[in-house]
Amino acid sequence: MKKYMKNKNLLSIIAFVSFVLMFAGCSDLDTLPGGDEVTSSQKEDVYDRNPDRAEAGVNAIFAQFNQFTPNKDAFGDVERHNDIGYPSIMLFTDANGNDVVSEDNGYNWMGFNLEFTDRSYTSREVQIVWNNFYSMIYTANSVIGANDPETEDPTSQYYLAQGLSARAFSYFGLAQLFQFNYKGNESKPAVPLVTDKNADEIGLVGGAPRATVEEVYTQILSDLNLAIELLESAEKGGVTPKDKRYVSLAVAYGLRARVHLTMHKYPEAGNDASSAITESGAEPSSLDEASKLSFIDAKEEDNWMWGIIIAETDRVVTSGIVNWYSHMGSFNGNGYSTVSKGLQINKKLYKSIPDSDVRKGWWINENKVSYNLTEEQQDFIDGIGYAPFTQVKFGPYKNEVGTSTNASDIPLMRIEEMYLIKAEADGMNGNSGSLESFIQEYRDPDYTFSGTAAQIQEEVFRQRRIELWGEGLSWYDIMRLNKGVDRRGGGYPNATMIFNIPSGSDILLWRIPEAEIQANPVISEADNNPSAPAPSPVADNS
Numbered sequence: 342m343k344k345y346m347k348n349k350n351l352l353s354i355i356a357f358v359s360f361v362l363m364f365a366g367c368s369d370l371d372t373l374p375g376g377d378e379v380t381s382s383q384k385e386d387v388y389d390r391n392p393d394r395a396e397a398g399v400n401a402i403f404a405q406f407n408q409f410t411p412n413k414d415a416f417g418d419v420e421r422h423n424d425i426g427y428p429s430i431m432l433f434t435d436a437n438g439n440d441v442v443s444e445d446n447g448y449n450w451m452g453f454n455l456e457f458t459d460r461s462y463t464s465r466e467v468q469i470v471w472n473n474f475y476s477m478i479y480t481a482n483s484v485i486g487a488n489d490p491e492t493e494d495p496t497s498q499y500y501l502a503q504g505l506s507a508r509a510f511s512y513f514g515l516a517q518l519f520q521f522n523y524k525g526n527e528s529k530p531a532v533p534l535v536t537d538k539n540a541d542e543i544g545l546v547g548g549a550p551r552a553t554v555e556e557v558y559t560q561i562l563s564d565l566n567l568a569i570e571l572l573e574s575a576e577k578g579g580v581t582p583k584d585k586r587y588v589s590l591a592v593a594y595g596l597r598a599r600v601h602l603t604m605h606k607y608p609e610a611g612n613d614a615s616s617a618i619t620e621s622g623a624e625p626s627s628l629d630e631a632s633k634l635s636f637i638d639a640k641e642e643d644n645w646m647w648g649i650i651i652a653e654t655d656r657v658v659t660s661g662i663v664n665w666y667s668h669m670g671s672f673n674g675n676g677y678s679t680v681s682k683g684l685q686i687n688k689k690l691y692k693s694i695p696d697s698d699v700r701k702g703w704w705i706n707e708n709k710v711s712y713n714l715t716e717e718q719q720d721f722i723d724g725i726g727y728a729p730f731t732q733v734k735f736g737p738y739k740n741e742v743g744t745s746t747n748a749s750d751i752p753l754m755r756i757e758e759m760y761l762i763k764a765e766a767d768g769m770n771g772n773s774g775s776l777e778s779f780i781q782e783y784r785d786p787d788y789t790f791s792g793t794a795a796q797i798q799e800e801v802f803r804q805r806r807i808e809l810w811g812e813g814l815s816w817y818d819i820m821r822l823n824k825g826v827d828r829r830g831g832g833y834p835n836a837t838m839i840f841n842i843p844s845g846s847d848i849l850l851w852r853i854p855e856a857e858i859q860a861n862p863v864i865s866e867a868d869n870n871p872s873a874p875a876p877s878p879v880a881d882n883s
Contacts, residue, residue: 395496398484399503403586405477406649407751409656409663412465412472415856421465422677423450425657427477428649428665428751429469430514431813433459438815439826440687440806442730444834448681450668455838457875462852470518471854474511478535481508486537490567495578502571506588506596508536509564513600516557518851519870522821524605527555530868532853533861534560548861551853551868558604565597585639586650591621595646595754598762603821611766614759621646623756625783632699632713634672634736639750646759649751658748666747669811672721672737675745683731688832690806691730698785700807703734718742730832734811752812757783761805768797776801784808798822820849829882840876847873 405411408426413419423429435441436454445452453459459466484504488497515532516523533549534557543549552560572590575581582589588596598613626635626644639648649665651657657664667676671683678684686704694701702713705722707729714722714733721742722733738748757779764776773791780788790800805818819826826842826849833839842848850870858864 395487395500398480398487399500399587402477402480402484402503402507405473405480406586406753407651407655407657409660411476412469415468415472416465420663421450421469422663423466423668424469425664426473428813429466430473431751432665432668433466433470434518434816435811435813437826438819439828439831440690440810440815442685442687442831442833444682444728445838446681448677450677455835457840457848460848460850460852460873460875462855462858462869462872467851468854468856470851471515471857474515475535477511478508481505481511482535482537482540486540493574495575495580498571498578499575499580502568502575502593503588505564505568505571506593509561509568509600510596512557512561512564513596513603516554516561517603517817517820519853520554520850521845522823523554523558523603527553527558529554531557533864536560546863548863550863558600561600562597565593565600569593569597584650585645585648588647589620591617591623592647592754594620595759598759599817602762602765603817605821607766607769611763614762614766617646617759618756618763621756621759625755625757625760625779628699628783628786631784632702634714634718634733634740636734636752637736637738637740637749639752642750642752642755644756645750645752645754646756647752647754649753651748651750653746653748655748658746661745661747664747665751666735666738666749669732670735670737670747670749671725671727671731671733672718672742673745673747674743676747679725682834683725683727684811685728685730685832686732686810687806687828688730689830690803693803694807695785695787697787698780698807700784703810704730704732706730728834732811755809755812757808758805758814761801761808764804765798765801768801769794771797773797773800776804780804825849826876829879833881836881837878839878839881841879842876846876847871848876 406427410420410424411426412424423432432451433454436451437457443449443451443455445455453464453466458464481504484500485508488501490501492498520526520529520531530551531554532551534552535543535549569590572593576590594613594617598610598617601610601613623644623646635642639645639650661675662677666673668678669684670676670678673679691704702711705711705727709723709727709729710719711733735749737744738746760779764779767775771794776797777788777790792800802818802822806815809815823844825844826840828839829841847870852870852872853864858866858869
């Protein structure tokens with residue numbers, strides 16, 4: 342079974358030709374059965390004849406962001422309630438960090454992540470991370486391979502851009518989880534790099550080696566550069582995303598801003614963030630908007646650029662409790678969060694937020710009160726009996742307190758992140774003005790800050806921890822800034838999860854799953870990241 346899933350989730354990427362077969366009936370991307378070359382016009386003609394199939398390929402990519410137990414077969418017909426597509430990775434990585442605090446009890450599916458036992462290469466969690474990303478890459482490669490990069494048709498340009506963006510997004514996530522940050526680690530092994538260009542070659546060998554960090558980032562930027570060009574052209578031709586589940590030109594700029602920030606290319610990151618802001622036409626939520634329960638509906642949240650759109654009929658929703666809001670939400674009437682005492686913010690981080698900052702109401706205080714809540718919302722929180730500092734940031738579906746329908750949309754990128762990327766980029770030149778103006782206008786009118794480049798970067802890091810809490814981004818900040826995991830004084834309820842892990846520790850890296858090692862002939866045990874014991878708890882300092 343392990344080998345079957347390995348071939349299904351990584352090496353079967355080489356079988357993207359089957360997708361082309363569905364469209365054109367040829368045995369190779371560029372070759373007809375008789376050996377004649379497939380022309381660009383012939384490839385475009387495939388989509389002219391089958392536009393619904395082309396759209397279905399793109400839709401399949403984004404359907405993988407939101408799935409009900411996609412790894413059930415890999416686990417021997419076992420359903421894991423933390424196996425829900427990309428939101429699984431958001432939950433896992435947030436629990437690995439310093440800021441999403443929760444009790445390890447019988448209802449908390451992130452216990453392994455909180456205690457870093459997920460780093461075993463036989464863990465369910467590492468298989469979920471690996472399989473989910475590579476399944477998305479497989480589907481993206483299928484779309485990319487079936488589209489001509491020289492096409493002048495706006496619709497085909499748009500489809501190709503979606504595939505390129507999704508592939509870049511997936512490799513960017515993998516690169517940051519399976520190796521340390523780009524800067525200074527360019528020649529170290531990252532993850533196998535399988536694209537529409539090398540799949541046949543990999544198929545002959547039977548596997549793919551780990552590409553270097555440099556090679557993976559080169560591919561990521563190549564994909565995003567082309568995606569931006571294609572989206573610009575498609576937009577001029579009148580083709581734009583139907584809703585926020587798809588990658589817009591602004592989102593593609595935002596993805597490249599993230600990549601450049603991680604590479605410590607600050608001017609480029611700042612320029613891309615500025616382009617994302619301009620192209621999106623979005624503004625951060627206002628002081629008034631940020632002081633009310635939100636994070637519910639991508640269509641209604643004007644500051645969202647990209648998100649996972651959840652429908653009441655999705656299997657994750659009809660399951661009742663096998664969904665992101667079940668684990669994350671504090672206002673649901675049916676979910677793991679309400680019976681596992683909820684998710685809290687790091688106590689030290691919470692106390693660093695001034696009372697004048699509207700975001701302080703995104704969590705209940707030490708008296709279990711948030712002044713952002715209505716009487717009905719506060720009564721519900723009181724009735725559950727949550728611990729102090731529990732989040733009330735993410736609202737329930739249709740803003741109905743106690744609803745049993747866990748169908749709130751999930752943010753993947755908000756315009757506020759772009760402002761913070763620009764603030765960090767400006768700050769690396771010693772300019773704190775971008776940060777001050779953003780926080781003063783949208784979050785805390787009394788905010789002031791100035792300092793050196795290093796101090797501004799550290800302050801932006803703190804602001805990102807607050808602003809983007811629970812959105813699956815905090816771990817990547819830890820890695821790109823070469824931070825450790827210091828939970829002392831954070832209010833963690835279990836002594837077994839209070840750690841002070843230094844930066845660069847082997848335990849911070851995920852390991853390639855055992856199933857991959859067994860089935861991939863060009864990756865051996867020696868090629869994996871080092872095995873590291875779970876960290877030893879330390880004394881709390883609060």
